[in-house]
């Protein structure tokens with residue numbers, strides 16, 4: 548049975564940075580994200596009448612590394628549910644891979660859901676979220692649309708570490724602009740980056756000590772549709788995460804000069820009364836949160852910054868679904 552799934556990527560408003568368990572990808576803190584409608588992965592899986600799996604990534608044979616990651620992921624399901632069939636998997640992102648745009652998030656969410664369908668496993672969203680988490684931490688949030696919280700859980704086996712939906716995509720009509728500064732593959736993966744941070748940054752304990760407050764503010768801010776509350780907390784949380792990276796040994800700096808130029812532009816816009824807030828993940832690109840009424844003004848101003856290669860304006864996206 549051939550099945551095609553579309554999963555949207557997500558951007559964290561309160562970030563996940565640091566793992567308690569590297570293999571099971573259990574985080575040291577909860578995180579809250581918004582699912583984006585314009586950046587997604589489409590994955591088609593089918594039973595392959597052969598003695599090996601086949602993986603096609605962005606219309607080409609996948610590299611050994613990507614192929615092995617994907618097969619290892621399918622094996623989690625094969626081992627648990629005693630399935631022997633080989634699969635042919637075609638997966639495609641509509642945006643650059645591994646550039647801090649969360650391609651692995653939509654990728655593993657789409658893959659988990661497509662395997663569930665092709666093997667007819669009838670797993671719940673919570674189960675799929677746990678599997679997606681093992682693929683790539685933040686992927687557990689891309690099973691759902693709207694605003695989503697990944698609960699770190701307390702158990703060592705990861706059974707209670709999964710995401711839940713806080714509100715659906717139609718609850719709050721807000722925009723996120725993805726400002727692309729550099730879409731090349733990043734030098735340091737988030738996996739390596741966060742491990743080094745946990746091990747060496749003297750600021751890491753402060754990250755964990757203050758996370759509860761950020762989570763409470765953003766959760767409440769989303770429920771109240773309070774852009775200022777969500778935005779101010781999101782910026783502060785992002786700068787705290789990057790401060791832990793800057794103080795890692797050796798330092799991790801994902802920013803480019805244009806990253807800082809966009810941050811300054813956001814501050815300038817706010818001074819002029821145009822409400823908007825930034826966040827940045829493990830890469831140089833900036834994401835801006837704002838109300839749609841300010842869309843044209845923000846686009847015009849951000850486009851005037853040099854070294855911006857593209858802007859993608861997103862609405863709140865839906866859950867991973869079969870298409």
Ligand code: PMV
Nearest residue numbers: 559562563684685737828829
């Ligand atoms: O799930 P990963 O390994 O791609 O890590 C994601 C890390 C951040 O994007 C920086 C934060 C987050 O919560 O998405």
